[in-house]
Amino acid sequence: MAVADVEDCESSIEGPDKQQLFRRTCTKVLMEGKAVGRAIDLSLLDSYDELITVLENWFEIKGEMRGANKNWMMIYRDYDGEIIVVGDDPWADFREVVKQIEILSCNHVRRMMLSGALPMVSGLPQ
Amino acid sequence: MEAIPSSIFTLTKAVSMHVGGGSWSYMSTALMAYNIRIPDTASSYQDSRDACIDLGLSLRTPFLSMYHDNQSSKVGWLQPESQYGASNAGHLMSHKKSKGEEEDDGDSEGAQSKDRCCYVKVNMDGVPYGRKIGVFEHTDYWSLALQLQAMFGKYFGSGIRLFDEASGLLLIYQSNEGGEWRSVGDCPWE
Numbered sequence: 058m059a060v061a062d063v064e065d066c067e068s069s070i071e072g073p074d075k076q077q078l079f080r081r082t083c084t085k086v087l088m089e090g091k092a093v094g095r096a097i098d099l100s101l102l103d104s105y106d107e108l109i110t111v112l113e114n115w116f117e118i119k120g121e122m123r124g125a126n127k128n129w130m131m132i133y134r135d136y137d138g139e140i141i142v143v144g145d146d147p148w149a150d151f152r153e154v155v156k157q158i159e160i161l162s163c164n165h166v167r168r169m170m171l172s173g174a175l176p177m178v179s180g181l182p183q
Numbered sequence: 184m185e186a187i188p189s190s191i192f193t194l195t196k197a198v199s200m201h202v203g204g205g206s207w208s209y210m211s212t213a214l215m216a217y218n219i220r221i222p223d224t225a226s227s228y229q230d231s232r233d234a235c236i237d238l239g240l241s242l243r244t245p246f247l248s249m250y251h252d253n254q255s256s257k258v259g260w261l262q263p264e265s266q267y268g269a270s271n272a273g274h275l276m277s278h279k280k281s282k283g284e285e286e287d288d289g290d291s292e293g294a295q296s297k298d299r300c301c302y303v304k305v306n307m308d309g310v311p312y313g314r315k316i317g318v319f320e321h322t323d324y325w326s327l328a329l330q331l332q333a334m335f336g337k338y339f340g341s342g343i344r345l346f347d348e349a350s351g352l353l354l355i356y357q358s359n360e361g362g363e364w365r366s367v368g369d370c371p372w373e
Contacts, residue, residue: 132312135304139304139306139313140311140312140313141304141312141313141314141315142312142313142314142315145302145314145315145316146302146315147302147317150302166311166312169311170309170310170311170338
């Protein structure tokens with residue numbers, strides 16, 4: 058799949074008043090246990106399936122984000138700072154509201170439910 | 184996944200949606216473990232395509248001025264204090280404040296699609312992540328309750344069972360304008 062990181066995650070667009078507005082085109086993806094995240098341009102993808110396929114390749118967890126061997130789950134943080142499971146929104150809506158994607162292990166989430174908290178992934182700042 | 188032992192669950196859900204070209208306004212709702220009330224069939228509540236319902240799950244929806252101007256515009260909506268004990272309402276308020284401060288700012292989100300469907304955030308107390316529900320995919324409170332059960336039932340020992348008065352669950356919402364808690368059952372589905 059021809060989806061790659063992009064160095065320039067912002068593009069300029071003209072606003073209604075002909076002002077230059079910068080809109081982020083890439084979405085940061087963090088994974089539990091990984092110190093370095095990735096950035097993905099969601100506009101190049103058409104579905105959640107494609108997103109999962111790309112991320113499984115990038116983070117070398119093929120087959121572990123869905124199905125019987127699911128060990129990882131994806132959540133995203135929106136611009137309100139709230140945490141939501143990836144997949145509930147229609148794909149087009151998701152691309153609009155997602156601020157950052159995080160991949161968490163199912164065990165990690167289970168532990169967090171008992172403590173009532175969900176710490177930042179990999180200790181990276183939000 | 185084992186059920187979380189708690190007598191009170193706050194199911195909070197926040198949605199921000201841009202409908203037409205109207206201004207943003209939000210209400211918040213919370214689901215608490217108390218009596219459930221399900222409304223009868225829809226009343227003659229004015230149906231406006233531009234208005235969005237608040238489903239009582241810490242739901243923040245934009246609605247027109249007819250909603251949030253004053254009490255008289257909220258036809259048929261009862262104050263939770265008038266239906267349930269003051270202690271219940273107070274407990275709900277205090278519990279909500281400790282968990283839902285972030286949902287009371289009423290600020291609009293970032294770039295939003297103007298034609299985006301009404302997908303509402305659902306957060307359940309004790310669960311570190313929220314879900315999303317398509318409001319307009321449901322025809323009434325009952326179908327909503329079923330989906331919530333499918334999403335969150337495993338975290339509640341006896342199931343959410345929103346449509347079962349014996350389950351002890353109450354669907355309420357909080358107006359972001361006045362911060363008042365209202366019973367979702369009082370508001371017609373439309």
